[in-house]
Amino acid sequence: MLIVDQSVLDDIGRGFSVPAQPKLLLELLKLMADTNPDINAISKAISKDIAVSAAILKTINSPLYGLGRTVTDIKMSVNYIGIYGVVMLVTGSLLKKSFDPKSCSIDLEDFWQITSDIASAAMLIGQRYKPQIVNDKFFSLGLFHACGVPVMAMKYDDYQELLDKALTSPELALTAVEEQHYSVNHATIGYYVASSWRLPKDVCQIILQHHERDFLNVLNGTQGQDLFAVLKLSEQLISLKHSDCASADWPYVQEKVCKILAIDEDTLEILVTEFTDSQ
Known part of the structure; x- marks a missing residue:
């Protein structure tokens, strides 16, 4: 951990x-x-x-x-x-x-729309594939997982430029690009926010580690890996919906996510169609 x-x-x-x-x-x-x-x-x-x-x-x-x-x-x-x-x-x-759009270097309306969509997707996927977990955890994880992003965008005027740069180097996780540029990353800040707002400890932990592409390398059947898998699939589906391209982390975690959720290629395609066609 x-x-x-x-x-x-x-x-x-x-x-x-x-x-x-x-x-x-x-x-x-x-x-x-x-x-x-x-x-x-x-x-x-x-x-x-x-x-x-x-x-x-x-x-x-x-x-x-x-x-x-x-x-x-x-x-x-x-x-x-x-x-x-x-x-x-x-x-x-x-x-x-809690965030003032006028003081933020990213478009907060777009950010919250995507984040809310991820939270909604996580709830639906959690209900469907991991019903033994309290569903509200999926919602709070989806909504808070990137909450460190607007915090950084409030401090750094060039943060949108960094996000654009990260798109051109998908071989690096966003947190790695942030560390190179600012010596801090949004996952750590998100962990700080979520912890201070008293979210469940396991949700806070996944917020901290949600860009770790090797998090599922050794499957251990823990709830933490279940939460991570649902979040990553949700990110992928909403990324395809909004930008018609895969999320940067997806190629690195796809195989293990699908294994944890017992999803085959045909089911994944059905999910993509379901979410990309939804309003």
Whole structure:
């Protein structure tokens, strides 16, 4: 397991504009820490933030969840997808609100669209191929896996140029290109953000290692490798959908990802068609 030295995390905290854990999320975590969490109190706390509440209801009423009826308030949301599921949606909404587009050197609207699509794909693939894992983990991993990118784009004016450069050298993982140029990478920063926002530890660990192309070289049947495999397939499908080209890491992990998820070439082609044709 890759472990980040505490001094590195301290440097990130001092050198980058890392979004602090929002008060709403802190309040929710305290409420959830009770032996018997009060659904009414949790729903009331969320409902006080109108923008977050609207985003949650929009997501839950989307085809992604496939509910048989329209959910009209936060308490209904909690009853339908559970406290943890709603809190993960709240977390994602708060994350997007934490970055100022005017201070960022990348197009945040495009970034969040792609990241949200990856999170949605991860949920669907997780439900289908790894149903034994709590599905909300796939959503939070998909949404947070690249959250270090906007943090870096807030600090470095030339970050978009680096992303463009990375496309011309796919033999190097994006994190390696970042390390060469900035001596830090978005995976480490993403780990810092996810940890400070108290995401599950295994999700944080995969965020840290999600560009390690040798992560699946020795299959061990762990949940971490399952999470990694679902994320990598999701990245590939959404990359094909948005840019009609494979994700940079895919050629290095494809064989092992398909083995973990028990997907053959025909099934993979069906998945590509399913996701690239979706709206």
